[in-house]
Amino acid sequence: MALYQENDLRIYNSLTRKKESFEALNAPHLGLYVCGPTVYNDVHLGNCRTFISFDLVYRYLTHLGYKVRYVRNITDAGHLENDADEGEDKISQRARLEKLEPMEIVQKYTLGFHQIMEKFNAHPPTIEPTATGHIVEQIQMIEKILEAGLAYEVNGSVYFDVAKYNQSNDYGKLSGRKIEELISGTRELDAQSEKRNPLDFAIWKKAAPSHIQRWQSPWSEGFPGWHLECSVMSTKYLGPTFDIHGGGMDLKFPHHECEIAQNKASQGSEGVRYWMHGNMLTLNGQRMSKSTGNTLLPLELFTGNTEKLEKGFHPTVVRFFMMQAHYGSQLDFSNEALLAAEKGYHKLMDAWQKLQNAQAGSNGEFSVSEWRQRCYAAMNDDFNSPVLIAHLFEAVRFINSAEGAQLALNAKDLELLRQTFHDFLFDVLGLEEISESQGGEKLDQVMQVLIELRAQARADRDFALSDAIRDKLAAAGVALKDGKDGTTYTLEN
RNA sequence: GGUUCCGUGGCCGAGUGGCUAGGCAGGGCUCUGCAAAAGCUCCCACAGCGGUUCGAAUCCGCUCGGAACCUCCA
Known part of the structure; x- marks a missing residue:
């Protein structure tokens, strides 16, 4: 009997705001999706916390005997700084600053991210898909949303029609928002915008002439909207309905809310059974x-x-x-x-x-x-x-x-x-033992010699010598500890 | 302004109605040649004010303070 069968795992589901007993859809198989980083910059500690939190989740699920497919994306397609129609995306901006190709930026910071996560002893996901590697699938999802009548095209860009979606669905159910309140909270739609409603979000964006990362699509040469990649890659690898979706609290709205809407619009199901959100550092x-x-x-x-x-x-x-x-x-x-x-x-x-x-x-x-x-x-x-x-x-x-x-x-x-x-x-917990002696076995042998000499000095009641050994070692960053079974040493780092 | 959440002992941080985690720091004791380490032990807290209850850190209301989201961010 697998451990998961004898343990009643309860998960706080952000969607219901309750702790619920976890039932895997297809035990022992289990699908876990976590929103990964945008690789335009060094990963910071706050980012790391989320991934370490979900590493704990992944590790425990695995420990319980689940065969977890753990998908975590890399966002390597540039997205605009804000909702304005013009502007430079973060990856391009960084590329210009560092005088590199956008994909060099992506590569550099992806590698850096991996190195850091390895230092934290976080397991890599079993699949780590990239947004740019799934442009075709993203275009297909846009087509489905258009077919469903829940998106519209303007000047080569495609926007998700939130108001229309909300007529038969509950946009805002995850983050506890009401669409009316969201509308009243937004600034007046400025005249430049192509959107019918300020809440609408781009699922395809026509590229400005200066925009470097661009792909051909039925609507324009452009790039996909940010929220789309997670919908696409989670369903591609985990199916139209899967077990757990995780991410940082800051992604709950609008990112995860939009994912739900896109899933529902394109396939009729919301996709995720348990939403988990890691909190901020x-x-x-x-x-x-x-x-x-x-x-x-x-x-x-x-x-x-x-x-x-x-x-x-x-x-x-x-x-x-x-x-x-x-x-x-x-x-x-x-x-x-x-x-x-x-x-x-x-x-x-x-x-x-x-x-x-x-x-x-x-x-x-x-x-x-x-x-x-x-x-x-x-x-x-x-x-x-x-x-x-x-x-x-x-x-x-x-x-x-x-x-x-x-x-x-x-x-x-x-x-x-x-x-x-x-x-x-x-x-x-994924903790590791810090290897005590950087000097390795040699140091260990040397220390044993010193410990024996000091033990002899103490046996001879030559405390001046024994204390001198201890004090000088302490000054060198090596602490001696006299236990009941003899003396051990630790190195200060 | 709206939405969500939080306010726990010197510090960090669990805990959703009675049995009052844990770590760090501090006091005492044991051990030790001394010190460190280790053990035992003490410090019994829940922002404030009301209310519900036999009983509240835990439920409800108000006040004060803080955070996240509402624009890209894990």
Whole structure:
């Protein structure tokens, strides 16, 4: 029996605003779509949080035994900065600034994005389609929407007719908006616009003469609307109805709302059964955003090469920090919070080291099977990683309380504890052990020599010598810890 | 202005009606030659004001404060 059959996973569905029991459409197969980045710029930490959140989702679903097809797109077709008819798209703008071809920009920042996600130990999606690789399919979807009478062409551009769609559908159901309120909230439609209604959105845009990325279509030489690619690629790879669609909270409106409308208009079904939204990462209480410049780049964070931090942090520590908050909550980023997370991370990993070397004893108070159930219950409750981590720390306390290497567990329970701890720490949370010694085995051997010499000095009660060894090593960034089973060392990073 | 959400102990952050996570920091104790590490333990909080209830951080109302979205952004 697969794990997913014995676990009642509940997911907060943005569409219904409730936690719902998750039922896969075609178990064990499961379709997951996540909106990926627009690759015109370095990916910032806020972007990363969303992808790390959904990496947790992907990992847990996989752990439960689902065969997940995980699709995450790369937006590599330039889209306009705003709804104005003229203007330069972001990729072209960047290409001009860097004196590169648009596709060089795309390549450069796609590679950079992949490198960063790898550092965070985020699994790549199983399919990573690009918008420019699916122009034909996008044109086909536009044709279907036109056939359905829910779009209109003006001067080579095609717009989705939101008002008409809303006559028989509920535009705004995902984000809780009413079309009347949206209309009253918009500025007057300016005379230049080709749109019949300010809420209408472009699904094909005729390219201005200066626009570099352009494709031939039945309507004009131009480029697809931004919202279209996700509708097209999710249905192409996951089918007209699929399990989970994720993305950042900021994409709920209008992007995801438009996706629903496009799906319904082109195929009659809305496509997505469970909508999940990751919340924003804030910096100094404000959202990180490429356009406002309130950002922190992952590399700045890793190296500490920024005024916002005292020091650098290992990617897995940052990941741990993020895992200590629920994906649906806003998380504020600060130097202090990271320092606290770093210490907690080491405590967790030290316990894992001890657990690996632990030996079985006789059964005590700690019930591994009950504890294990609590770990699953935490994750089943809408991927509640902070509660899972709290449970892991319960196990840490138990592990640390052992006399010597022997735990108060029989061999079978010890193995179950080890296995469960490992599964959640590494497979589900996706944490990694920071390799302690960059010096590798050589350093380890040298350290063993020093530790033995110091142990001898202490046995001889030559504390001046033993303390000198300890102090000088500390000054060199190597901390000695005298435990019950001898001395170990850790390196400061 | 509209829509959504949040306000938890020194800090971060879970928790949707009673059983009051967890991490970091701080106090005490144990261990240790000393220190660190580790363990035990203490600090029992829920923006404010009303209301519902036998009982509320948790439900309702109001006030104050903050965030996201309503224009490209994860």
